[in-house]
């Protein structure tokens with residue numbers, strides 16, 4: 001379990017609870033937060049890109065990037081070294097901040 005502080009495009013923030021068993025994109029959608037997810041969570045479109053920062057820099061708050069996700073992140077020009085992830089491939093295991101893109 002973790003708490004996500006979601007920063008929306010307009011700068012407002014929303015705290016929501018997250019389970020490590022549910023993808024971040026589904027967690028956001030269940031909380032009523034709009035996020036693109038054109039391919040339905042198959043790591044094929046890249047429209048669910050977010051940036052994730054752990055609330056504790058010494059403790060990761062998400063699962064590792066898989067080769068499939070890394071391939072898509074590269075294809076869309078994302079910056080995983082800066083915390084960019086595909087929300088459909090991300091599972092939250094601790095407290096973190098999530099930044100949405102347009």
Ligand code: FES
Nearest residue numbers: 039041043046088
């Ligand atoms: S929903 Fe398509 S890559 Fe995540």
